[in-house]
Amino acid sequence: MKKYKVRISSLALRDMEEIYGYISEKLGSPATAIKQYERIAEAIESLSVFPERFQIMDIIPKLSKDVRQVIVDHYSAIYTIEADTVTVLRVLYGASDLSAKLQGRLS
Numbered sequence: 001m002k003k004y005k006v007r008i009s010s011l012a013l014r015d016m017e018e019i020y021g022y023i024s025e026k027l028g029s030p031a032t033a034i035k036q037y038e039r040i041a042e043a044i045e046s047l048s049v050f051p052e053r054f055q056i057m058d059i060i061p062k063l064s065k066d067v068r069q070v071i072v073d074h075y076s077a078i079y080t081i082e083a084d085t086v087t088v089l090r091v092l093y094g095a096s097d098l099s100a101k102l103q104g105r106l107s
Contacts, residue, residue, distance in 0.1 A: 004048050008088045015091040043072045047086045
């Protein structure tokens with residue numbers, strides 16, 4: 001079984017920190033924030049095996065690489081696959097306008 005390297009962009013890391021901060025501080029639930037962070041991290045780690053299992057997104061203009069998403073609760077981890085590497089570009093709240101947030105802000 002082929003294993004992929006999983007790389008998380010600085011924007012995706014910042015997105016995850018912001019999600020944690022929002023749930024922990026704004027909603028006042030540090031325990032829930034940790035659990036949500038861990039669920040997202042586990043989903044991202046799972047991309048090391050068969051990352052093609054999630055469909056290609058068609059909500060943004062075609063880029064040079066196919067963009068996919070894995071949905072975790074109300075969040076989407078947006079990623080690309082190139083050779084043996086999966087790169088997580090963003091982690092965004094699913095109810096937001098993903099297309100608008102992704103325009104020109106993928107790396």
